[in-house]
Amino acid sequence: MEEIKKNDDKILSAQNVHTTFRTHGKSVKAVRGVSFYAGYQEILAVVGESGSGKSVLMKSILGLMPENAEVTADQILFMDKNILEMTPEQQRKMRGKEIAMVFQDPMTALNPLRTIGFHLTEVLKRHRGMDKRTAQKEAIAVLEQVGISSPEKRLDQYPHEFSGGMRQRVLIAMALCCRPKLLIADEPTTALDVTIQAQILELLKKLQDETGMSIILITHDLGVVASLSRRIMVMYGGLLMEEGLTEEIFYSPKHPYTRALLQAIPKPQAGDRKRLEPIPGMAPSLIDPPDGCPFAERCKFACEQCEKGIPKYRVYSDTQRAMCIFSAEELDARERKVD
């Protein structure tokens, strides 16, 4: 077990990240000034729909964006080391050893021509300098850790012999091989069935308990997040709309988008047949993003001021802040008036 750090220390912090990349000849401003942090030994959820910039944000921080992408930031610190000042070689080492990433689609992340054993031992040999025999033993241990039965037999099997859930476990195992301090999981359960999803989420929780690593979980599913994360960041239109502790976000959301999201999903315990409250309209284009708050055109509380410029953050507690010109009380008042 690694030394326990206090929770107010930050394992990863980024200030003012901007990412622009080109596609189909157009410039997409995917991330437009996001500052956030992840603490030691905590699970941070990054929630947002497609086009919100959540994946791009993480990839930018890790240096995984394509060549033509432009990533700028005031500062990106990982365990007090400034990533921006590292050479590509140092970044690469860090990526494998200290930070690991698990992607959404296990089918495309594994080489179909190589055995599972190969995938794992490769990582172990490269990042922990093990020889073949030790690597194999370690690979078996890691496969057990992620709940794969008969791991010795599995080493010689190929990805296509595994089901979706198992492959996802293998990816997590590969990530764990390096004993990373930070694990970034990009929509790890989206492609999986609900019962398998539950197993994987339990696994992540268990691993976090056992190893003390931090996890950043990127997802669009608020339900997944409720039982797992300690803190949540809500992204929209390339910006961070609101962040706070999980209970704060679910029980007292301060931003109109967060509130709208919570109202658009069917409530589990509600036997009611109340109409769902959809969010009208569509997400803004990031090729030509609006000048003001990106959510303004779909927000039922929006006023002229909202479109003038990106609002400043209102800080509600040590842990919660929201980017909206209206305070939560003002929103409540307006809500009552509408009803």
Added chain:
Amino acid sequence: MDNRNQEILLEAREVCKYFPAKDFFGRKKAEVKAVDGVNLTIRKGETFGLVGESGCGKSTLGRTLIRMYDPTSGSILFKGQDITRVKGSKLLPIHRQMQIIFQDPYSALDPHHNVREIIGESMAAVSGIAASEMDGRIEEMLKKVGMKPDDMYKYAYEFSGGQRQRIGIARALAVEPEFLLCDEPISALDVSIQAQVVNMLEDLQEEMGLTYLFVAHDLSMVRHISTRIGVMYLGRLVEIADSDELYENPLHPYTKALLSAIPVADPQLSAKSKRLMLQGELPSPMHVPSGCHFHTRCMYAEEGCSREVPEMKEVSPGHFVACSCLPIKG
């Protein structure tokens, strides 16, 4: 909400759909039993939700019922008429009354056709409507799904996922069917758009007197939209009940596990709820376990479960379960 007195619109009796898995020379080497003996009835005006995980056969069942696929055995009755063996052009009047909307808005519409052609093609083929009336009807449908008549001349790629789904709905409803198979229509959409589409489907159902078979894997959304729900596992129905009854009082072990696996969007509630973990992996549909398909992963499994196929029994009005071990303790 009580549809029990309504007429039966669609009935399935021991419907099976098997797909042969061929080897290199084209000989049948195994069978994928996608649907393996399903009985159900759907009444006019209701929304029957069909849930289950990958490989359970729910999509296949839906498509077989609307005769997009030919059933391997069993019988299907629509409005009392046996449509199991109908073939060729005789299927057209049936397809006018039973339509489908698809999951993937990107492969459901031909990217080389504009909206007018997309909706017009099936209208012309299925309903034989007069060419002069077609444009008018297309405009009307577009308005019904919340789009503009101008959109007729645009191509599918100019629209977002949610809008494409609306076009798909307009296409299906343009021929004025009575029954609509919704084959996972919202799975590929963003959460905020899902609610838009679901509300629209509910409105249209009321306006046009439609009956839905709603196939989905998002259990929370299914509860919201369905009157009754059927749970499938490896080609068979394991439980059928009214929507609320199923969620509040699930009886089959698989249903219980499935429901407990749904992520609860409420931190405190989620912490309190007990997760019923399923052991093991889903068996391959090519090698379905004998007897009760679920016995290999069932925590209550007994000896007889691997031999006998459990029958679907009505344990309380409207609540059917296929399990030999009821009542279950715990």
Added chain:
Amino acid sequence: MMKRNEGNKKKSRSVRVDSVLLSLKHDKAAVISLILLGLIILFALIAPFLPVEPNATNIANRLQPPSAGHWFGTDEVGRDYFARVIYGGRVSLMVGFLAMLTSLTIGVAVGTIAGFCGGMVDMVLMRIVDVLYSIPWMILVTVVSIFLRPGLKSIILVIGFFTWMEIARLVRAETLSLKEREFILYAEFSGVGIWKIIISHIIPSVFPTIIVSATTSMANAIMTESSLSFLGVGIQQPMSSWGSLLQNAQGTMQNTFYMALIPGLLIIITIFAFNKLGNLLRVFVEPKIMNDEKE
């Protein structure tokens, strides 16, 4: 949101033109070769109206170097080489075009039917393709050419009938994957007939492949014709094609290397330009199916 009026057909066309222009911007070689190809085609088309005479022999004037009166000099029997080259281009391009059309028609028909119908039909057609494909076509074409009366028609037919297999395979592969797409399933479900589905749904989707294949096919046909004529079994005198000009130039390479260089260069430029054209056409025809980059 901007209001869209009924000019949407125009809008989608301009998106395509924009993408083509963008591709061109980054590829100078393509631009140059296409301009040259344009000129070559232009000259080939207006040849009958030009004051040049490809068949007028004048032994006294043989093998003259380029001059004011004869821009490319004269050949071994005193004919104006410039005229020979232009008319040669005319023949080469025409053979290439017609052979390409032949092989395209056969290939697309076989490919779509095999792919869409599947089963026995598919198997039989594909075995035919396999057999034809496995014969080295250069040899096949040469052997057959020797048995047919050498000449323009034979050349076109021979090249057309023995080069359709690749297109058939490509089209079949795309048809196979298209067949599973839901909009095709829905068309079948709605009772749309097989031919209508093939023509209305499959061919437009396969079109980019067809277009690119057409240009490659054209380039190959020109190459094949040139080779055959070079070997003496293609175009016969007094007609000339670039290939036959190349063959003739062999004898006098020592002193008049330009007589080989010119048709050779033209062949290379033409083939290169057609390949580039294929790329551009693909960009033009393919609608911008937005790949949603899920963030």
